[in-house]
Amino acid sequence: MAQPYDIVSSHKVSRSGSFAANLSFNQGMSLSTSPVLSFHSPPGSQSQSQSLANLARTKSLKPFQTADIKVLLLENVNQTGIEILEEQGYQVETMKSSLGEDELIEKIKDVHVIGIRSKTQLTARVLEAAKSLIVIGCFCIGTNQVDLQAAAQHGVAVFNSPFSNSRSVAELTIAEIVCLARQLTDRSAELHNGTWNKVSAGCWEVRGKTLGIVGYGHIGSQLSVLAEGMGMSVIYYDVIPLMAMGIARQVKTLDELLSRADFVTLHVPELPETKNMIGPDQFAKMRDGSYLINNSRGSVVDIPALVDAMRTQKLAGAAIDVYPAEPKGNGDYFNDSSLQSGKGAWTDDLRSLKNLILTPHIGGSTEEAQSAIGVEVSTALVKYVNEGTTVGAVNMPEVSLRGLTDQEPDHARVIFIHKNVPGVLRKVNEVLSNHNVDKQMTDSRGEVAYLMADISNVRQPEIKDLWQNLEDLSSRIRTRILY
Numbered sequence: 001m002a003q004p005y006d007i008v009s010s011h012k013v014s015r016s017g018s019f020a021a022n023l024s025f026n027q028g029m030s031l032s033t034s035p036v037l038s039f040h041s042p043p044g045s046q047s048q049s050q051s052l053a054n055l056a057r058t059k060s061l062k063p064f065q066t067a068d069i070k071v072l073l074l075e076n077v078n079q080t081g082i083e084i085l086e087e088q089g090y091q092v093e094t095m096k097s098s099l100g101e102d103e104l105i106e107k108i109k110d111v112h113v114i115g116i117r118s119k120t121q122l123t124a125r126v127l128e129a130a131k132s133l134i135v136i137g138c139f140c141i142g143t144n145q146v147d148l149q150a151a152a153q154h155g156v157a158v159f160n161s162p163f164s165n166s167r168s169v170a171e172l173t174i175a176e177i178v179c180l181a182r183q184l185t186d187r188s189a190e191l192h193n194g195t196w197n198k199v200s201a202g203c204w205e206v207r208g209k210t211l212g213i214v215g216y217g218h219i220g221s222q223l224s225v226l227a228e229g230m231g232m233s234v235i236y237y238d239v240i241p242l243m244a245m246g247i248a249r250q251v252k253t254l255d256e257l258l259s260r261a262d263f264v265t266l267h268v269p270e271l272p273e274t275k276n277m278i279g280p281d282q283f284a285k286m287r288d289g290s291y292l293i294n295n296s297r298g299s300v301v302d303i304p305a306l307v308d309a310m311r312t313q314k315l316a317g318a319a320i321d322v323y324p325a326e327p328k329g330n331g332d333y334f335n336d337s338s339l340q341s342g343k344g345a346w347t348d349d350l351r352s353l354k355n356l357i358l359t360p361h362i363g364g365s366t367e368e369a370q371s372a373i374g375v376e377v378s379t380a381l382v383k384y385v386n387e388g389t390t391v392g393a394v395n396m397p398e399v400s401l402r403g404l405t406d407q408e409p410d411h412a413r414v415i416f417i418h419k420n421v422p423g424v425l426r427k428v429n430e431v432l433s434n435h436n437v438d439k440q441m442t443d444s445r446g447e448v449a450y451l452m453a454d455i456s457n458v459r460q461p462e463i464k465d466l467w468q469n470l471e472d473l474s475s476r477i478r479t480r481i482l483y
């Protein structure tokens with residue numbers, strides 16, 4: 001029976017530190033110079049071959065100690081996620097905020113695993129500097145902040161949490177619909193400032209109103225159910241045909257949705273096609289006195305056009321959770337000069353408007369969502385680091401084999417990430433031909449392919465040659481030998 005953590009768990013550390021006996025090989029060595037972490041050398045380089053002598057130092061042929069793995073978690077990743085990584089014995093460093101590109105380039109050099117949320121930009125430049133990086137965890141839904149293609153080309157897998165915060169965003173949106181309809185945040189702000197202002201003009205029930213959802217995925221469809229529960233009539237627009245929840249109706253065009261909805265809410269990913277999806281033309285097509293909610297990405301709405309639509313009272317209100325540029329962390333001032341967005345002055349304009357709800361990208365920020373995301377993403381990271389499993393990766397083919405058991409002591413798991421070109425399998429199997437290939441799986445995604453093979457009757461001294469022979473193949477992006 002498969003026991004995926006069998007071998008690795010023999011190295012598990014309790015956080016009280018009972019791991020010392022297993023650390024003898026690497027004691028006293030700084031990680032940046034550690035010879036044990038030989039899984040990554042940049043494409044084309046053979047510079048780390050010296051370290052191979054140490055690959056097979058353990059009885060189980062495991063080429064790394066879990067305590068060698070260096071993890072950097074930015075943006076206040078939830079404790080649930082931190083604990084799962086620490087329980088593996090990995091070295092985990094956490095930071096509350098994000099880092100800018102130059103700081104990140106410096107910091108990421110000897111990091112094997114990085115965890116981020118929506119803010120940290122993992123650009124091609126950062127990934128180029130990340131010579132030890134094997135995997136990225138986005139502790140959120142969106143992965144637009146990562147150059148996914150560059151990551152794949154460096155043999156770096158990227159994982160996210162596709163729906164753990166969907167409900168939280170849907171609930172926030174419901175709250176905003178009611179708050180906008182009742183001008184609730186304005187009334188509250190007035191009373192905080194000492195002004196009693198009891199009005200009903202321009203305040204509405206939401207029952208019977210039409211909600212237009214743009215992007216009917218995990219969040220949009222969840223929201224659809226909640227809105228119907230409040231008596232709203234729901235229409236939605238999506239680029240693909242999708243089954244309606246309840247009695248919602250899909251409309252054929254964005255224009256149709258804009259012309260019919262009292263509330264328009266955006267739940268699309270950041271893509272070239274969604275950039276400024278709502279601009280002057282779209283505002284013109286919206287109903288007079290309607291409302292706009294953007295809890296998706298800041299790039300989706302043209303902010304000056306929104307400001308204009310609010311000032312001319314085309315819109316009766318709006319709620320914005322995401323911005324073209326966002327501060328790095330809590331306590332940072334929200335104004336144009338501190339954001340240095342280079343995208344025009346707009347924060348003062350937004351802050352000056354009535355019935356405009358501004359929130360600091362909190363759509364997914366609930367205890368429930370963050371704790372579930374922590375578990376989901378950290379578990380995927382551990383499975384990737386320890387077993388090479390790519391199930392759920394957003395930029396790599398999904399490959400998995402059952403784990404090895406104690407009854408298979410002289411096995412090794414070979415992972416060969418390579419360019420998706422003809423003839424590779426033949427060459428890899430030539431390299432593996434002295435061993436029995438117990439099981440093998442390979443798959444490709446775009447230009448990158450991922451091969452996983454469990455081979456038996458492997459003697460420790462053979463591991464070095466095996467690794468080197470795979471590294472010498474011209475198609476190679478990265479070779480890892482586990483166990």
Ligand SMILES: NC(=O)C1=CN([C@@H]2O[C@H](COP(=O)(O)OP(=O)(O)OC[C@H]3O[C@@H](n4cnc5c(N)ncnc54)[C@H](O)[C@@H]3O)[C@@H](O)[C@H]2O)C=CC1
Pocket residue numbers: 141142162163165166169214215216217218219220237238239240267268269270271273274295296297321322361362363364365
């Ligand atoms: N404010 C916040 O804290 C959060 C924001 N988000 C954002 O919300 C987005 C949506 O999340 P999910 O619903 O989970 O994503 P999803 O992938 O489940 O759904 C997105 C939907 O948008 C549709 N779509 C794509 N391009 C479109 C276009 N041009 N026009 C119309 N529809 C289009 C897709 O077909 C899909 O059905 C995320 O990508 C993320 O950027 C997600 C979580 C929290």
Ligand SMILES: O=C(O)C(=O)COP(=O)(O)O
Pocket residue numbers: 117118119139140141142143165361362363364365
């Ligand atoms: O999940 C997403 O895509 C979000 O936008 C939430 O981002 P956050 O984790 O709050 O930085």
